[in-house]
Amino acid sequence: AQTVTQSQPEMSVQEAETVTLSCTYDTSESDYYLFWYKQPPSRQMILVIRQEAYKQQNATENRFSVNFQKAAKSFSLKISDSQLGDAAMYFCAYISSGAQKLVFGQGTRLTINP
């Protein structure tokens, strides 16, 4: 079974600085997709970034970028120029091309210090 591991239960960063959240996953599949979702205190899950495993190029969305290392099964999220609104739980998620269910990590709580 596929698993997703986020080894950092909590992280904190100063406003305007850069922070990297770690995620590793375990799968025997070769075709899959990876996501980072953000869950603020309102509890609504919001997509941050999406990566297709067959693409070697790392996905970026404005201040958010990933470091996708397929051989190492690693998918870290870098947030540049952190803002107070970035404070939230961040979940790494995996989905196989042959399945229809997202497998989530346990989440990392990110605090932004003003």
Add this chain to the structure above:
Amino acid sequence: KAGVTQTPRYLIKTRGQQVTLSCSPISGHRSVSWYQQTPGQGLQFLFEYFSETQRNKGNFPGRFSGRQFSNSRSEMNVSTLELGDSALYLCASQGLAGSPGETQYFGPGTRLLVL
């Protein structure tokens, strides 16, 4: 486009009762997935429907069931509620083809408290 909506947002029930939660996907989306979120177990997949058919099911007891209507709206039902069913129930809808690579867009969730 309106996002995914879930009703009700909050619910309090007692053990042994049953509950029905509703989810309306983004217009045009035909796939709806349900997830349970608890502090202990995290986010777990319940089931997924596409064009009124259940395509996938997670490892939950038969007390958890769902259905999807022709307008893609979905309901999930939990019968004989247990204290451990207290959770945030999230619904997510997915694009036109409902394929795994498409992004799942989540609703605000229904928080269920079982007393």
